[in-house]
Amino acid sequence: MKYDPLEHVATHFLRDAQPARVASRNERDLLRLIWKSPGIERSDLTEPLDLTQQSLHRIVARLHERGMIVFSHAEARRAGPPSPELTLRKDWCLTLGIAVNVGSIGLCLMGFGEPLENMEIPQAGDLLSVELERIEAAVEDILARRGAKRRDILGVGLAVAGHRMLETAFNCPLPLAHWSLIDLAPLLGKQLALPVWADNVARTAALAEAIFGVGRDAADFAYIAHLHGYGGGLVSGGMPFRGSFGNAGEFSVLFAREDYDDRPALNQLLEHLRAKGRPGLTLNDLKNEELMGWDGVEEWVDRVMPAHNRAINAICAIFDPALIVLGGELPHSLARMLIERTEFNNLPRHGAVRDVPQLAVAEIIDAPGAIGAALIPLFETVL
Incomplete structure (x- = not known):
């Protein structure tokens, strides 16, 4: 059923x-x-x-x-x-956003349309049942900080890194294999005894940027999520555009298997920097704005620029947005470097060139996927 x-x-x-x-x-x-x-x-x-x-x-x-x-x-x-x-009335209801990324699980507790508190727990292990129990414990912790009860929660938004498959099942990156190809909403709903809506984490991050970030003044924009992988979301008329199968904005599909290592995905940057003498590096370490001085970063940027430009120009050609936002877990300094080196395919015709979108760095940098996920129950029921 x-x-x-x-x-x-x-x-x-x-x-x-x-x-x-x-x-x-x-x-x-x-x-x-x-x-x-x-x-x-x-x-x-x-x-x-x-x-x-x-x-x-x-x-x-x-x-x-x-x-x-x-x-x-x-x-x-x-x-x-x-x-x-x-x-x-901000305390009429609470909603909860849970974002499952490689290496971390973010949580956002939201009042009636207003973020209240974020927290993050490590994502580790390969048993889904254990991770659901850890999420439940984190939910109790974040509620206790606000003096709230589970009955105060209208609903839960679950954001998962991976391609959407059927209903609330996702095909996740290898480190999240135990989250893959399972109908997750009823499982988490049973664990928390709460209603659960699910979406891709890049699209919920795009929603957070649309409501609270640089996208709030743009009706149509594209969001590129630089996470362990390379995905994104499209916002049309101020709301996420999901497409027929729920996968609009999966920019990795632009690249054949042999091109995957040259995408601007942060797991590729991790591997490159580990080979340059930083073997213990994690995704969380990349949030260090000093990484621009690390050996190998500029070399990696040079390597991924063709793929970055391909994605930017594909977005322009197909979606024609006013704005493209570089977000996910991409450090601002690295995002600005990519923006500065972006090349639009914009040959003049009759001496004139077409309009191209503004490129911007995401403003929502702390738990964007969880913040956007916390909005889903509201948009599905009251807003």
Whole structure:
């Protein structure tokens, strides 16, 4: 039987109407407007929502009764009766994001649309059952720090490094083989007794960048995730574009097997630097901004630039975004070097060249996959 996380949402989050759901379409549109414009006056919501004043007042009153929004008094700025300012009540719900990467598992605890706390535990071993138990212990730890309970969690977003296969199964890199080709959402959902939505970690990182990072001012952008592997995500209209099979943005597909070693994947940089005399180096060590002075880094950049340029120009040709973000676990200094050396295929025609996207370094550098994953339950239920 197909796993549906909505069937596992706690009843105290559901509205008193059928079908059972957290919010109606009109309620979700209203909540998202308030989330994007905290303090917006109720009277300013009528036009963008295309609702009558009577309908709007009824929906706002219902959400206020449920404790989802907070009223505050607006300063008198116009003629007529005052209209209350509306904000989301941040403690109405919690969501949890869990991002499984090679070497680390990141967690993000989020209030009603606002990140509260991040933590990271090592990813190690080859038994999925053990890693699920360690995740559960970490969840209890992060909740205890906030004085919260598991019943306060609306839902969990699980982000996994790997190609999406069927439902919530992923084909992961070799160090995550024990996470591969298994329907993960029902397993984690049973472990935590919570509803779980799952996606690729590069796409959840792109979502975090779209909402909280440099992508918040760009409706359409591409995110390149430099992780153990080399993937990414596409954001269209402010939301992730997943494609028919859930794998839009898998930039590694641009490269044949014989080209894999020349991709700008961080595991390739690790192998290169280990061969240069740093045998104990880990992915976490690459976050050191001093690595630009390490022997072998510039040599590696020279080697991967053709692959980097191929990916950039393929994105331009197929997606035509206004912005391309270099993110994942890529150090900012290394990202800037790649940007400075980028070459666009942009031959002039009739003396004119076409517009090309801006290249930018990701702003969300701490647990981007987990932050984006924590947003998924909200976008699936209330926003």
